[in-house]
Amino acid sequence: MINSRKLTAFTLIEVLISIALTGLLIVLLNNQITGSLKTDQKIKDKMEYKIEIETILAHLEADIQTASNLPSGYKSVVNFYLKDQLHISIKKFGISAIDQDLLGAEITWKFGNLGISRNIKSKDGKFERYLSKKELQANVIPIGINIFKLIIKCDGFTKSKLFKL
């Protein structure tokens, strides 16, 4: 026996519109998800880079604070540019990694197209360590006799810090 009762159903137009809307939504959602993931990664990268730079600047500040003094009473810190790189040279004391003895060392921070590196020259030898390999531009602006401002710029990111000598 065939049930002859008529069931209300979607019309062909409704089904087609629904399929089209669903397809459109899937495409939109897909774009949104991909975009969100990319934005999320970009934000994470930027945040991580910001923290990386802040940590590096804190490290540089610690080096400057522990630098030896000049007869003027200020810290022994020299800034100069060489091969498009900013060099910050600091004379300080340290403890030898080899024999744990006290030693005098010259620390040179380099900022430029190769990123940021910290170079140590002491009786133990010469060591270079890259703390960031992202290309950047760095400038030093003197503010008064014993204060300078270091500005780091790269890909729309700018960070600056004041250092007291």
Add this chain to the structure above:
Amino acid sequence: MNAPQRKEGFLLPLAILCILVVSMVAINGFGFIQQNINQLSYKKDALNIQEQKKQFSELAFENDIVEKSSYSFQHLNLSGIYNLAFITRTDFDNEVHIVPEQLEILKRLTESCAGQSDLAIQISDYLIQYQEIKRGFGLIDLLNQLSVPLNISIKLLPCIRILPKSYKLNLNLASEKTLMAYFNINNSNAKKLSQYISDGTTPNHDSINLFITKINSEKTVIPKLRNTVISSQLDHKATVLEYKGETFAYLDTTLDKEGSWVENRNFFLWVPVD
């Protein structure tokens, strides 16, 4: 009746989209907070170390230090040590010159203390570039500027100091080694002179000059005596801090013109945090 229900059905993708956006914002917010919390703990540690350093620095101004079992403190008198500021003089044109007889004293001191008389030339070549030595510049700073190995620097610490010229050599507190180098006399005469200064036999510059001319009639030490003083008053001292027998700080303090002790130069090799 079915038509409105069908319309509401299209809200589901919109709701999912909203959830997605909210979750993205929440994830980023959480990451941001987490990273800032990590930084906060790092900054707290740095502040703790700074606070510890400040507390240790205060010890240089205390006469009676209560010692803890793991810490020890030692005050050193530096007023009887040769001041490197004596080796230069500035003329009316603000030009800096080396004082030859003071350079000879420095040569004798670097030779007797560290076996390095050539170091005196290096030191004078460096100091001639500066018209004035300001407070805050220590001997270790100078020797580090000259890239002198620290084992030699440590030998020189009990023999020379560097301060503004107003900090004269206190002959009453000077060692026999310093007297020998300063007046270019032998060990037995330096012993005698030290004894005479401490018991008051030679209480002033004239009597010291007389003592030296008795030893060598061709010698006069009057110009040298301008940089000296005979007093029991300290104007420069150091405090060495140790933790479990290991030196971690050297605090250098001076007496200023107003008669109060002020920080000259503090060296912290490391800071115990417990």
